[in-house]
Amino acid sequence: MSDKTRTPKVQFSLDGIINNPVTKRQLEGFVEEIALCYGKIKQEKEAIKDILGEAKDSLGIPGKMLTGLVNEMNNPGSIDQKQHELEELSDFAVGLGIKEE
Secondary structure (H helix, E strand, O other): OOHHHOOOOOOOOHHHHHOOHHHHHHHHHHHHHHHHHHHHHHHHHHHHHHHHHHHHHHHOOOHHHHHHHHHHHHOOOHHHHHHHHHHHHHHHHHHHOOOOO
């Protein structure tokens, strides 16, 4: 793609947005959409907290362990990656004399 066919980057201008009813409405729409998304995220975080609490109460499973299982389900290999990082950290600590082998 040549430079001539690229769309120029829009420069931010507060006055340009506020003084133009079209762009002002567009910005207000973006703000409202993002606020709705944040509200949904907050609700989902509260739901996750409730589920973690129920799992701890009914099964005794620590939240950190359950979260690790969920992470592995959503991102296969995450447990192996954490294990690798911990092994590297342990080797580093041994090398620094902070930890014994």
